[in-house]
Amino acid sequence: MINMQERGHLLTEQVNPNSLNLDQLSALELVELFNTEDQKTITAIATAKHQLAAAIECTVTSLSQGGRLFYIGAGTSGRLGVLDAAECPPTFCTPPELVQGIIAGGEAALVRSSEDMEDRAEDGAIAMVEHNIGKHDVVVGITAGGTTPYVHGALKAAKERGASTIFIACVPSEQVPADVDIDIRLLTGPEILAGSTRLKAGTVTKLALNILSTSTMVRLGKVYGNRMIDVAVTNNKLRDRAVRILEDLTGLGRDTASSLLDHSGKRVKLALLMHLTGIEKKSGEELLSAHQGNLRAAIESCKD
Known part of the structure; x- marks a missing residue:
């Protein structure tokens, strides 16, 4: 040295x-x-x-x-x-x-x-x-x-x-x-x-x-498109960001997107999976786990 x-x-x-x-x-x-x-x-x-x-x-x-x-x-x-x-x-x-x-x-x-x-x-x-x-x-x-x-x-x-x-x-x-x-x-x-x-x-x-x-x-699959789908919803600013992400990616109105976020346990990735595939929360959690948290892979698996 x-x-x-x-x-x-x-x-x-x-x-x-x-x-x-x-x-x-x-x-x-x-x-x-x-x-x-x-x-x-x-x-x-x-x-x-x-x-x-x-x-x-x-x-x-x-x-x-x-x-x-x-x-x-x-x-x-x-x-x-x-x-x-x-x-x-x-x-x-x-x-x-x-x-x-x-x-x-x-x-x-x-x-x-x-x-x-x-x-x-x-x-x-x-x-x-x-x-x-x-x-x-x-x-x-x-x-x-x-x-x-x-x-x-x-x-x-x-x-x-x-x-x-x-x-x-x-x-x-x-x-x-x-x-x-x-x-x-x-x-x-x-x-x-x-x-x-x-x-x-x-x-x-x-x-x-x-x-x-x-x-x-x-x-590692923590992003979908260019959105932070694994964002931690820990304050009002981050909740607003999470709701806006759901609005943008699903076309839902703000109230519906907010409700979806709450139903998913404030997990944007899971909320998106539930909306885009129609599966329930528990099944969505299992599917994400099976695909190491990769949302795109989880969604694609539902098309097979």
């Missing part, structure tokens, strides 16, 4: 020639510069599309076999992983243990800097033991500069325990190699504020995690 005292050559640590006069720019010029630089995040995602697709396929396979998805990182990278994991239960009605975020320093590091925690590779390895990482799990190590010992320690331990390993970094592999199953490099260049990887590196990482988790849930 690279010496932590010799990071100056890393892409994320270099000086951006486009922002040498940063402290002399007007507010409008600052916005324009940020906008121009942020466009590089889209190009970085496009360049890494094959690796991202491989990560999706790997994660779908593992979760289909009863595995879990873990993000692990420190600082901004760790916070982004925790954020993406936290969004999965309300969006896709997943159990909280299915997608988890692990950050160096624990929950306290979410709101207070704990950079010293990232230097301990052994802590990353311990986290893998504490979460009982196994052969069906996927561990995604996130580190903008690629060198974080905590992340490398976790990935090494995860690999030894038989898990699938994915590495996300914003430096070329020749600068910081990684012994993982899937190596994703999101190259956005030097930051406007030299070394501040919460900027472009953070943005492109958020984009990548959005793609990975959402695409995985799509492939």
